[in-house]
Amino acid sequence: MSRRPRPRQAMSGFTYIGLLFAIAILGFAMAAVGTVWSAAAKRDREQQLMWTGGQFRRAIASYYTNGPPGVREFPRDLADLLEDRRGPIVRRHLRRLYPDPVTGIFDWQVLRLPDASIIGVASSSTQAPLKRAGFPDADSTFENASCYCDWRFVYLPALGRVIPTIR
Numbered sequence: 213m214s215r216r217p218r219p220r221q222a223m224s225g226f227t228y229i230g231l232l233f234a235i236a237i238l239g240f241a242m243a244a245v246g247t248v249w250s251a252a253a254k255r256d257r258e259q260q261l262m263w264t265g266g267q268f269r270r271a272i273a274s275y276y277t278n279g280p281p282g283v284r285e286f287p288r289d290l291a292d293l294l295e296d297r298r299g300p301i302v303r304r305h306l307r308r309l310y311p312d313p314v315t316g317i318f319d320w321q322v323l324r325l326p327d328a329s330i331i332g333v334a335s336s337s338t339q340a341p342l343k344r345a346g347f348p349d350a351d352s353t354f355e356n357a358s359c360y361c362d363w364r365f366v367y368l369p370a371l372g373r374v375i376p377t378i379r
Contacts, residue, residue, distance in 0.1 A: 251342065258343050258360075260313035261335060262351070265365030268293075268320075268333045271306035273367040278303060284369070286329035290322065312336060314360050323366055332366030 271293040276286055280299050287293055293306040311318045314337040323332040337360040347354045354363050 254342055257313045258341060261360065261363065264310045264313055265333060265335075265363065267306060267310065269365040269367050272330060272332065273369070274303075274305040276367065276369055278305075286325065286331055288328060288330065290320075290330065290333075314339065321361060323364060331368060332364055334362070334364040335360040337361060 268290075272287065275293055275296060276284055278296075279285060283298070290309055294304060294309065296303040296305060309318060312320055312335050314335050319336045321334040321336050322330055323334060324330055339360055341354075341357060341360055341363070343354075344357075345355050351363070357363055
């Protein structure tokens with residue numbers, strides 16, 4: 213004597229299989245959303261790096277050009293950009309020392325001349341950037357960089373303009 217399954221039991225099995233498929237599809241969708249969100253967050257950090265690096269570059273340029281009359285020198289420490297006491301009036305070339313947006317901490321590579329003067333900063337991150345082209349002229353050497361550490365925000369007054377890299 214074989215028992216025939218009741219219609220209710222058969223439906224429970226199909227419901228269970230349907231639920232498993234729904235969970236699998238939801239998992240794939242969540243993975244796709246996570247990937248897109250991760251790329252968007254990385255793009256945002258890249259934009260923040262461009263802005264922050266530009267702020268450091270402008271502050272170094274301001275420090276160099278706005279010293280006492282006849283004195284053109286680079287800062288010796290990044291803190292000099294916060295309070296420039298070389299003249300009778302204290303100048304602030306930078307509001308605060310910003311952390312590296314890519315790493316999230318204050319671990320900038322400080323770019324110096326042989327006399328230890330600071331001419332720029334670069335990220336210490338070795339991650340590969342998403343942005344590879346379409347940079348402004350001042351940052352044109354960032355194109356096809358292999359890591360964020362190759363994005364160097366440098367000010368060299370010898371050419372009278374902002375220079376992105378030193379070699």
